[in-house]
Amino acid sequence: MTTTSTSPGTSPGKSPGTTSWRGVASEDQDELPEKVSILLRERSRRLLGDLLRPYRKQIALLVAIIVVSNAAGLAIPFLVSVGIDQGIPPIARGSGPSTLLTVVGVILAAAVTQALTRQAFLRLSGKIGQSILLELRRRVFDHFQRLSLSFHEKYTSGRVISRLTSDIEAIAELLQSGFDALVKAVLTMVGTAVLLLILDVHLGLVALIPLPLLVLFTRWFRRQSVLVYRRTRETVALVIVHFVESMTGIRAVQAFRRESRNQEIFRQLNDDYRGANASGMRLGATFMTGIKLIGNLTIGGVLFYGGSLVLQGEVTPGVLAAFLLYLRQFYEPMQEVSQFYNTLQSAGAALEKLSGVLEEEPSVPEPRKPQPLPQGRARGKVCFEGVRFAYVEEMPILPRLDLKIPAGQSVALVGATGAGKTTLAKLISRFYDPTEGRVLLDGVDLRTLDEPTLRQAVVMVTQENFLFSGTVADNIRFGRPDATDRQVREAAKAIGAHEFISGLPDGYDTEVGKRGGRMSAGQRQLVAFARAFLADPAVLILDEATSSLDVPSERLVQRALRTILADRTALIIAHRLSTVEIADRVLVMDRGEIVEDGPPARLIAASGRFAGLHQAWLDSLSS
Numbered sequence: 001m002t003t004t005s006t007s008p009g010t011s012p013g014k015s016p017g018t019t020s021w022r023g024v025a026s027e028d029q030d031e032l033p034e035k036v037s038i039l040l041r042e043r044s045r046r047l048l049g050d051l052l053r054p055y056r057k058q059i060a061l062l063v064a065i066i067v068v069s070n071a072a073g074l075a076i077p078f079l080v081s082v083g084i085d086q087g088i089p090p091i092a093r094g095s096g097p098s099t100l101l102t103v104v105g106v107i108l109a110a111a112v113t114q115a116l117t118r119q120a121f122l123r124l125s126g127k128i129g130q131s132i133l134l135e136l137r138r139r140v141f142d143h144f145q146r147l148s149l150s151f152h153e154k155y156t157s158g159r160v161i162s163r164l165t166s167d168i169e170a171i172a173e174l175l176q177s178g179f180d181a182l183v184k185a186v187l188t189m190v191g192t193a194v195l196l197l198i199l200d201v202h203l204g205l206v207a208l209i210p211l212p213l214l215v216l217f218t219r220w221f222r223r224q225s226v227l228v229y230r231r232t233r234e235t236v237a238l239v240i241v242h243f244v245e246s247m248t249g250i251r252a253v254q255a256f257r258r259e260s261r262n263q264e265i266f267r268q269l270n271d272d273y274r275g276a277n278a279s280g281m282r283l284g285a286t287f288m289t290g291i292k293l294i295g296n297l298t299i300g301g302v303l304f305y306g307g308s309l310v311l312q313g314e315v316t317p318g319v320l321a322a323f324l325l326y327l328r329q330f331y332e333p334m335q336e337v338s339q340f341y342n343t344l345q346s347a348g349a350a351l352e353k354l355s356g357v358l359e360e361e362p363s364v365p366e367p368r369k370p371q372p373l374p375q376g377r378a379r380g381k382v383c384f385e386g387v388r389f390a391y392v393e394e395m396p397i398l399p400r401l402d403l404k405i406p407a408g409q410s411v412a413l414v415g416a417t418g419a420g421k422t423t424l425a426k427l428i429s430r431f432y433d434p435t436e437g438r439v440l441l442d443g444v445d446l447r448t449l450d451e452p453t454l455r456q457a458v459v460m461v462t463q464e465n466f467l468f469s470g471t472v473a474d475n476i477r478f479g480r481p482d483a484t485d486r487q488v489r490e491a492a493k494a495i496g497a498h499e500f501i502s503g504l505p506d507g508y509d510t511e512v513g514k515r516g517g518r519m520s521a522g523q524r525q526l527v528a529f530a531r532a533f534l535a536d537p538a539v540l541i542l543d544e545a546t547s548s549l550d551v552p553s554e555r556l557v558q559r560a561l562r563t564i565l566a567d568r569t570a571l572i573i574a575h576r577l578s579t580v581e582i583a584d585r586v587l588v589m590d591r592g593e594i595v596e597d598g599p600p601a602r603l604i605a606a607s608g609r610f611a612g613l614h615q616a617w618l619d620s621l622s623s
């Protein structure tokens with residue numbers, strides 16, 4: 001089943017009601033029904049579980065280390081009480097300091113144990129955390145690369161970047177500090193409460209009186225925190241979008257002198273973000289000071305009440321000292337919880353988005369049972385059989401297309417903007433699958449060809465002429481990484497790019513885009529042609545650049561075109577009619593249909609659309 005997915009996240013064939021949150025679709029929804037939120041949380045948890053599973057044993061070891069570390073920490077105040085109550089009286093009685101020295105020795109041992117286990121914990125958790133992040137980054141990158149062009153056309157590179165950077169960072173933060181803070185807080189608080197009750201039930205109950213207040217206060221904080229957090233995320237998203245749009249569109253911004261208006265918008269958005277952050281900090285400050293106040297009041301109360309119990313001889317001074325030390329320990333992690341809560345929320349949101357991305361399926365799937373091409377290699381015959389295609393179900397771009405291109409033919413595709421020329425080319429490259437009908441290469445449905453066979457047989461050179469960072473030679477070698485230097489040079493020579501490349505500061509080893517490696521539009525196009533020539537596909541699709549080149553460059557490109565088109569099937573989306581003259585055949589497209597088809601000379605001789613276009617072009621040349 002290979003229906004084109006019309007939106008990333010909507011699996012074909014399922015009703016939108018049940019699937020509209022799947023994949024990345026939930027990212028676009030502000031308010032999610034409770035049921036969906038639960039499903040999303042489950043999905044996030046599954047991903048987390050999946051990532052943690054290989055480290056089960058190490059995590060168990062980590063838990064054991066934390067327990068020992070906390071037990072050692074919790075033992076210290078208790079040992080202090082033993083030291084005071086049982087170590088000092090023998091000294092006062094003159095029977096020597098041996099008990100006290102033993103207790104001090106045990107305290108030292110507990111302190112050393114705590115330090116060593118803490119170090120082991122930090123090392124091990126760091127190692128596990130980094131391995132998990134490595135795996136997560138690998139999965140997300142691999143998956144993004146596998147997702148079809150239809151996904152990327154909608155998802156935009158800005159979102160891809162934030163998934164791979166800030167979201168992964170949020171999870172890193174959780175693994176590095178959040179997890180540690182949570183475990184420490186829970187163990188310390190539960191352990192302390194239990195120990196207080198064991199030491200002295202009466203005084204223990206008094207010390208725990210503020211607990212309900214603490215619970216209410218924490219709940220209030222959590223609710224407020226969710227609201228503030230959401231506002232921070234919303235405002236930061238607007239800042240980033242404005243920033244990225246202004247910078248990626250910097251040419252248009254400067255050309256239209258839009259800087260000051262952009263600056264004004266940015267100032268406002270930036271200020272909103274500052275405001276949201278400030279309220280977050282105020283909330284955190286209120287919570288932290290509130291906790292500290294409750295903690296200190298409790299300590300004061302316990303000292304007062306415990307002191308009177310000591311005077312009445314119901315509690316020993318050592319137990320009171322231990323109580324005071326425990327209470328300090330009890331409130332400390334509570335303050336960290338406020339920090340941790342933010343970390344948890346961002347990591348939760350990040351996991352939700354990443355699990356959504358990983359759930360997306362390529363809308364152009366690999367065949368289960370790939371079929372070989374006849375004779376094991378592509379010859380280049382292309383057929384469209386009853387092809388219907390729509391990006392959005394109700395708006396067909398190609399209503400019904402039947403077309404046969406024999407192997408080795410050069411076809412020029414012309415037509416008004418939006419006629420569907422690029423769409424047709426994308427179907428031959430299998431960036432999309434037809435909604436109905438079939439596209440065949442040498443009689444084999446493209447959907448049954450495996451990816452390497454298809455990519456080797458069909459190459460599309462787009463208008464972007466994208467050059468990657470690296471040397472010019474690397475860029476030419478892009479589609480055939482094992483090509484030798486000689487082959488690279490020969491390809492460049494055949495295309496007519498050798499001369500200008502040799503003139504670059506380091507020749508073929510010049511770094512693209514760096515000093516001296518900047519290229520003109522025509523030169524970039526020649527490098528893109530050399531790349532395609534070296535890849536040597538049976539079918540070449542060229543989306544010709546609309547930008548007009550100067551006359552010498554145009555001549556160079558025309559010559560290169562003749563070389564590259566020889567001996568292969570070619571489909572050129574022609575914006576320059578000079579290009580059309582090289583073609584064996586011209587197809588004129590209008591609203592997704594082929595309205596004229598024939599050799600250029602015949603179409604010019606007839607009095608159809610192409611003849612009109614050609615005449616207009618001739619007139620423009622002579623005027």
Ligand SMILES: Nc1ncnc2c1ncn2[C@@H]1O[C@H](COP(=O)(O)OP(=O)(O)OP(=O)(O)O)[C@@H](O)[C@H]1O
Nearest residue numbers: 153391392397415416417418419420421422423424
């Ligand atoms: N990814 C997409 N999602 C939805 N609609 C699209 C998408 N790409 C193109 N379209 C629509 O399909 C129609 C045909 O577009 P296409 O790019 O094939 O035209 P074209 O003939 O190549 O135009 P041009 O000469 O301007 O490049 C247009 O109406 C366009 O709005």
